[in-house]
Amino acid sequence: MFPKxxxxxxxxxxxxxxxxxxxxxxAASSAVARTLSSxxxxxxxxxxxMSLIKLxxxxxxxxxxxxxxxxxxxxxxxxxxxMTQDGTWQIMTQALAAAQCPADRLxxxxxxxxxxDAAAQAGQSPKPFSVVGLEEGYHSEEVVMxxxxxxEVTMSTLSPVSPQLSSASYLAGPxxxxxxxxxxxxxxxxxxxxxxxxxxxxxxxxxxxxxxxSEDSRTGEQVFGTFEIKHPxxxxxxxxxxxxxxxxxxxxxxxxxxxxxxxxxKMGPYDLLESLSSHGPTTLSSSSSCRSDxxxxxxxxxxxxxx
Amino acid sequence: NLSDKTIKLWKISERxxxxxxxNLKEDDGRFKDPNNITSLRVPVLIxxxxxxxxxxxxxxxxxxxxxxxxISVNSDNETYLSADDLRINLxxxxxxxxxxxxxxxxxANMEExxxxxxxxxxxxxxxxxxxxxxxxxxxxxxxxxxxxLCDKHSKLFEEPEDPSNRSFFSEIISSISDVKFSxxxxxxxTRDYLSVKIWDLNMESRPVETYQVHEYLRSKLCSLYENDCxxxxxxxxxxxxxxxxxxxxxxxxxxxxDRGQRRDVTLEASRENxxxxxxxxxxxxxxxxxxxxxxxxVDSLDFNKKILHTAWHPQDNIIxxxxxxxxxxxxxxxx
Numbered sequence: 001m002f003p004k005x006x007x008x009x010x011x012x013x014x015x016x017x018x019x020x021x022x023x024x025x026x027a028a029s030s031a032v033a034r035t036l037s038s039x040x041x042x043x044x045x046x047x048x049x050m051s052l053i054k055l056x057x058x059x060x061x062x063x064x065x066x067x068x069x070x071x072x073x074x075x076x077x078x079x080x081x082x083m084t085q086d087g088t089w090q091i092m093t094q095a096l097a098a099a100q101c102p103a104d105r106l107x108x109x110x111x112x113x114x115x116x117d118a119a120a121q122a123g124q125s126p127k128p129f130s131v132v133g134l135e136e137g138y139h140s141e142e143v144v145m146x147x148x149x150x151x152e153v154t155m156s157t158l159s160p161v162s163p164q165l166s167s168a169s170y171l172a173g174p175x176x177x178x179x180x181x182x183x184x185x186x187x188x189x190x191x192x193x194x195x196x197x198x199x200x201x202x203x204x205x206x207x208x209x210x211x212x213x214s215e216d217s218r219t220g221e222q223v224f225g226t227f228e229i230k231h232p233x234x235x236x237x238x239x240x241x242x243x244x245x246x247x248x249x250x251x252x253x254x255x256x257x258x259x260x261x262x263x264x265x266k267m268g269p270y271d272l273l274e275s276l277s278s279h280g281p282t283t284l285s286s287s288s289s290c291r292s293d294x295x296x297x298x299x300x301x302x303x304x305x306x307x
Numbered sequence: 308n309l310s311d312k313t314i315k316l317w318k319i320s321e322r323x324x325x326x327x328x329x330n331l332k333e334d335d336g337r338f339k340d341p342n343n344i345t346s347l348r349v350p351v352l353i354x355x356x357x358x359x360x361x362x363x364x365x366x367x368x369x370x371x372x373x374x375x376x377x378i379s380v381n382s383d384n385e386t387y388l389s390a391d392d393l394r395i396n397l398x399x400x401x402x403x404x405x406x407x408x409x410x411x412x413x414x415a416n417m418e419e420x421x422x423x424x425x426x427x428x429x430x431x432x433x434x435x436x437x438x439x440x441x442x443x444x445x446x447x448x449x450x451x452x453x454x455x456l457c458d459k460h461s462k463l464f465e466e467p468e469d470p471s472n473r474s475f476f477s478e479i480i481s482s483i484s485d486v487k488f489s490x491x492x493x494x495x496x497t498r499d500y501l502s503v504k505i506w507d508l509n510m511e512s513r514p515v516e517t518y519q520v521h522e523y524l525r526s527k528l529c530s531l532y533e534n535d536c537x538x539x540x541x542x543x544x545x546x547x548x549x550x551x552x553x554x555x556x557x558x559x560x561x562x563x564x565d566r567g568q569r570r571d572v573t574l575e576a577s578r579e580n581x582x583x584x585x586x587x588x589x590x591x592x593x594x595x596x597x598x599x600x601x602x603x604x605v606d607s608l609d610f611n612k613k614i615l616h617t618a619w620h621p622q623d624n625i626i627x628x629x630x631x632x633x634x635x636x637x638x639x640x641x642x
Contacts, residue, residue, distance in 0.1 A: 043529070047475055050533060066373055066392040067423045067442055068538050071479045074421055078475055 041088065048079045312375060314389055316365035316400065324352040370396050370406045376540075377427045383434040390427035393420075395439060397451075409457045410439060410449065425540075426486045433492070440497060444481030446506070464506050466513045476528040476537065484540035489549040490621070496552055498543040501525060503554050503564065518564040518571065521556050523594035523605050536610050544619045555614025558603065559630050560590055576614060576628045576635040586640055 051072050058069045083089040328350040331339055373391040380387040380400075388409070389396050395410035410427075414420050423442045430436035435451045447460035468477060480500035488495045494515075497504050501522060504514035520541075524531060531537040536557075543554040555561045556573070564571045573590040581587055593602040616629040624639035 044475070047529065047532075054535075063374070065538075067425060067482070068535075070420055070423050071442055071482060071538070074478055075475055078478070 041086075044079055044082070048076065048083075051076045051079070312369055312371045312373075312391070314367040314375065314378065314398075315363050316367070317361045318364045320360050320362070322358045322360060323354060323356070325355045326350045327353050365400070365403050367398055367406070368404045376425060377439075379428040379437065381429045381434045382432055386434075388427055388429060388437060390424050390439060392423040395424065395427050395437075395457075407455070409451065409455070411456065411458070425483050428486055428488055428495075431488050431490060431492045438486055438488070438495060440483035440486040442482040443478060444483055444499060446483065446486060446495070446497060448508070462508070462511050464511045464514075466504070472525070474528065476532060479532070479537055480528065485542040487543055487545060489545050490547065491549055494549070496543055496545065498541050498554055500537060500539075500541075503543050503552055505552070505566070516566060518552070518562075520554055520562050521592070523592055527605070531610070534610065536613075539613055540615060541613075542616050544617050546619045546624065547622045551619075553617050553619060553626065555617050555628065557610050557613050558608040559612040559614060560592075561614045561617055561628050574637075576630050576633075576637075577612075578633070587637065 054072050055069065055076065058064050058072065080089060083092070327334060328348055330344060330347055330350075331341070333339060367389075371389065371391040371394065373393055375389055375391050377390040378387060385400060387398050387400060389398065389406075390410075393411065393413040394408055396406040397409045398406045410424070412422070412424060421443075425440050425442055427437060427439035430438075436448065437451070438446050438448045440446045444465065446464040448462040448464070449457035450461045451457060453459070453461065468481075483497045483499050485498040486495055493508060495506050495508065497506065497514075498520075501524060502520055503518045505516040505518075507515045528537060541555050543552060545552055550567050551563055551565050553561060553563045559575050559577045560573050561576060562571060562573050573592070574587045575581070575590050591599075591602045592608070593599065593604050595605075598604050612630060614628055614630055618627045620626070626637050628635045628637065
């Protein structure tokens with residue numbers, strides 16, 4: 001439980017981990033880092049996570065409560081607007097974009113070879129929404145990369161076990177969501193105590209071996225995924241159709257409200273749901289280091305890929 | 308009676324007598340053999356234990372696609388309105404298969420939906436006037452004489468936000484869960500998550516009175532959001548002469564605010580803590596600091612015990628208070 005409600009205050013940035021001097025990112029991002037370092041931004045992030053989960057759960061009710069959904073969606077929008085003003089939003093979307101764009105992916109060579117599934121390449125296109133995905137809700141993973149790159153990047157996400165996130169009660173463990181998971185590593189190394197072979201990745205189309213993912217939730221398996229919870233316009237998932245076949249058609253409207261049927265150009269709260277992935281927003285302590293590391297990793301990727 | 312999307316009109320009746328002495332039937336209902344009947348008698352009504360019966364009299368066609376949140380009978384006693392999240396319909400009590408849509412706030416693109424209707428009520432005397440409240444804390448007063456579809460309000464009541472209390476939960480706690488006209492028709496009361504507000508119908512800019520129901524919850528909003536309590540919809544009600552207002556809270560507490568004497572009291576509806584005919588003892592919640600004897604600390608409040616529904620007799624000082632499983636009736640202490 002949180003000690004107090006989230007207020008619009010920026011707390012003292014004494015815990016800021018990086019100094020602005022030796023970073024290539026512009027000064028703006030260190031201001032952002034200061035913001036991100038605050039417990040306020042942590043609380044805000046947790047609130048965002050919580051809200052997105054609630055929205056998803058709303059969607060799964062037989063008789064959704066429209067008022068509640070609207071209020072939660074408005075809350076998400078508010079957070080998003082504030083994060084946009086902070087610049088935090090840009091960092092997050094950049095991280096998402098980086099992960100979704102194959103060229104920038106931090107992938108081991110052998111895993112690169114496995115990216116044969118067209119769906120994976122599709123990146124941001126809507127994917128069929130499976131019933132299992134529905135039940136599983138929303139996955140959070142912590143991704144740790146290290147290897148030849150000296151720096152250790154912790155792309156923490158909405159992981160329930162991230163020590164910095166104080167309230168994990170609502171994230172009842174890992175949920176899988178959506179069918180596509182890829183494992184990515186930097187130079188084949190991954191930091192770990194994980195059991196799985198780092199090569200063992202969930203192939204496209206698998207719901208996610210839940211067991212595999214459960215073990216991952218702690219640390220580990222660097223799994224980036226693009227998963228979405230959108231209903232595809234065509235072709236509809238037959239399982240879903242059946243679920244909703246006897247529902248008043250107006251509930252399809254509700255679905256639109258809750259899941260953002262088609263990708264809108266701007267990132268609304270519903271779009272955020274779609275672009276949520278295991279590599280959500282970075283933790284406060286590593287945000288700016290993460291960003292610079294992305295640049296470095298990009299560089300290394302170029303070497304690996306030979307572009 | 309609102310069952311999500313169907314409206315039913317019930318007749319409630321009390322029966323405390325029953326007929327006895329039929330000529331053709333035994334008392335247990337078996338038919339007598341007519342050949343054995345030798346005399347006639349008039350059946351008599353004899354007293355019996357009071358029985359309350361509810362029988363459905365009208366079922367109003369399903370005209371709502373979303374959950375109905377309000378029904379309000381008009382002062383003309385012929386029509387009534389029903390409101391769901393996006394629409395308000397007008398009905399005639401005798402006509403069950405047709406209704407007129409008088410408010411529709413559904414956007415063309417549902418993705419643009421940011422506000423829903425939360426409550427609606429007819430004015431107690433002016434049968435052309437009704438109000439409806441929204442999830443953004445606004446109240447709109449509409450006049451049905453202006454146009455058939457009351458899309459444009461005659462008045463919009465909204466209080467400007469207090470910037471010092473701004474948080475991500477501001478909108479949610481401003482959502483109005485109930486709106487009730489005063490009996491004299493000059494004021495209306497709204498209930499949002501933390502407070503009760505009295506509005507003068509002639510002043511749209513802000514309420515004339517605000518009463519804090521459980522301000523100590525303001526620092527707990529994040530937890531209440533997490534456990535969904537922040538979405539609880541509390542009702543409110545006026546007493547017969549509009550001098551006192553009442554609303555429910557958590558831990559089976561309910562609150563009364565005396566407008567004239569500027570007093571308020573917190574009472575508890577619980578079988579464990581009071582016996583029938585016993586005068587209720589006022590309660591106090593300790594918001595912080597040292598807890599005095601008999602005070603209850605905020606952290607020991609039971610948020611599963613919520614009083615959402617309260618009602619006040621229109622003339623007498625008798626109130627009805629509903630907890631999760633029980634209905635309590637309280638009345639003024641009889642001297």
